[in-house]
Amino acid sequence: xxxxxxxxxxxxxxxxxxxxxxxxxxxxxxxxxxxxxxxxxxxxxxxxxxxxxxxxxxxxxxxxxxxxxxxxxxxxxxxxxxxxxxxxxxxxxxxxxxxxxxxxxxxxxxxxxxxxxxxxxxxxxxxxxxxxxxxxxxxxxxxxxxxxxxxxxxxxxxxxxxxxxxxxxxxxxxxxxxxxxxxxxxxxxxxxxxxxxxxxxxxxxxxxxxxxxxxxxxxxxxxxxxxxxxxxxxxxxxxxxxxxxxxxxxxxxxxxxxxxxxxxxxxxxxxxxxxxxxxxxxxxxxxxxxxxxxxxxxxxxxxxxxxxxxxxxxxxxxxxxxxxxxxxxxxxxxxxxxxxxxxxxxxxxxxxxxxxxxxxxxxxxxxxxxxxxxxxxxxxxxxxxxxxxxxxxxxxxxxxxxxxxxxxxxxxxxxxxxxxxxxxxxxxxxxxxxxxxxxxxxxxxxxxxxxxxxxxxxxxxxxxxxxxxxxxxxxxxxxxxxxxxxxxxx
Numbered sequence: 001x002x003x004x005x006x007x008x009x010x011x012x013x014x015x016x017x018x019x020x021x022x023x024x025x026x027x028x029x030x031x032x033x034x035x036x037x038x039x040x041x042x043x044x045x046x047x048x049x050x051x052x053x054x055x056x057x058x059x060x061x062x063x064x065x066x067x068x069x070x071x072x073x074x075x076x077x078x079x080x081x082x083x084x085x086x087x088x089x090x091x092x093x094x095x096x097x098x099x100x101x102x103x104x105x106x107x108x109x110x111x112x113x114x115x116x117x118x119x120x121x122x123x124x125x126x127x128x129x130x131x132x133x134x135x136x137x138x139x140x141x142x143x144x145x146x147x148x149x150x151x152x153x154x155x156x157x158x159x160x161x162x163x164x165x166x167x168x169x170x171x172x173x174x175x176x177x178x179x180x181x182x183x184x185x186x187x188x189x190x191x192x193x194x195x196x197x198x199x200x201x202x203x204x205x206x207x208x209x210x211x212x213x214x215x216x217x218x219x220x221x222x223x224x225x226x227x228x229x230x231x232x233x234x235x236x237x238x239x240x241x242x243x244x245x246x247x248x249x250x251x252x253x254x255x256x257x258x259x260x261x262x263x264x265x266x267x268x269x270x271x272x273x274x275x276x277x278x279x280x281x282x283x284x285x286x287x288x289x290x291x292x293x294x295x296x297x298x299x300x301x302x303x304x305x306x307x308x309x310x311x312x313x314x315x316x317x318x319x320x321x322x323x324x325x326x327x328x329x330x331x332x333x334x335x336x337x338x339x340x341x342x343x344x345x346x347x348x349x350x351x352x353x354x355x356x357x358x359x360x361x362x363x364x365x366x367x368x369x370x371x372x373x374x375x376x377x378x379x380x381x382x383x384x385x386x387x388x389x390x391x392x393x394x395x396x397x398x399x400x401x402x403x404x405x406x407x408x409x410x411x412x413x414x415x416x417x418x419x420x421x422x423x424x425x426x427x428x429x430x431x432x433x434x435x436x437x438x439x440x441x442x443x444x445x446x447x448x449x450x451x452x453x454x455x456x457x458x459x460x461x462x463x464x465x466x467x468x469x470x471x472x473x474x475x476x477x478x479x480x481x482x483x484x485x486x487x488x489x490x
Contacts, residue, residue: 004078004080004330005033006036006326007038008035008037009071009074009075009083009084009085010038011048011067011084012041012048013085020082025312026323030326034065035052036066037049037065052065053065055308081143082146082148082322083128083145084148084149092435093110093290096116096119099434103424106266106467110287111150111151111286112150112200113386114415115409115431118405121155122396122435125154125158126440128149129159131159131163132162132164133163144168145165147169153169153200154390154397157354157355158397169200170339170340174338180234185210192208195207195370196338196358196359197338197357199350200357202248202382204244204375206379208220220247221238233252233277235273236252244376246379253282256273260416264414270466281467288471295477321338325362328362332363333363335363339357340355341355341358342356349377351384353391358370389413392404
């Protein structure tokens, strides 16, 4: 097959990079490839390279792994460039959650739309365009850019429309939702088929079939409500299923942020979420989870390194799309998945310029989307609300127009359900000033925003949110892990 190079930008996302790496090496034809890792954190790069080198050594592979903080060096000559960056790290992410709380906006994740997701996009898009420039100048001709970073739709929109590269956005929400449906219906491997379509994090199971038999709304509702775990953890998703007639891919906590009805009052937040895990709706849940995961990994690194010295098991290959796409493109073995691409009429009742998430097939000829899908009207309506916010957010990030940014936040469904225009204007000023170091396109707007804040009249409050949990210490995490192990053994 010949050697080729895969660059991973943001490779310091250690756990995810390890998963992508081992997935790709589950394909025998890929054992000779080169992985070029790059990240702004030399420390994280050193850790992930040590882990990947251990995997290569343990499996006696010819795979080459390099690591550099010089991004252009990593991209040079690459056929595939994978991005999993978080611009601003956990410091900026904390602002995405904490500042909107002062104005009453309670987010679980805040990485797609809502106030946090929009500002996340403002940080990411200038960097995404730098990646695209490097790809155009240095990568192998025809190189493909695979974006895993959120906000998925905004990043992919910018890469395609303004970066002018062959880009695709990848997420795992569809797979996880499909696993839930398989579980509630008692489906064995290969027995469940579905068409899932919409936009990232608002993708809808518009056709579900078990052993060829079409499964309707009433059967899905009954199965979810009978499930001992999902009936408690996915209350909001089940309510949307009852009202819309179709199930959403996204977790209870994620979905609650994209709709204006469930998180606009504290009593409503606690009514619809579940606190058994962050993903079911906890205030700032993903920020807490990410912080704990980082702390845990840095403390337990020797154990992670030791665990890397195991044989790669192709049977344990994950359902992340990247390795399967590369396999299809390089070998011609056809892969069916759900991909984020420009609509261009694939979904008939969504705008043509939007980034959609919908079924497609991959082979040597590329990614071929299934065209002619029409969403149920309620699903299309909620998607269009988010698409309008995404479009304004991308245009604001490109132009550095702070007034357009404020209009994007004002039109966000959840923010609009909670905040007045005056509150939105001040909140955006506060977020832009706090994150100025990651927002070069707003450099000229920051002094005026800072001046307006010095004369601010909108009252804010110090609020932790409707359902906040404290970050656990390493000792608490270790004790919880030991207790879980003991319960499993017992």
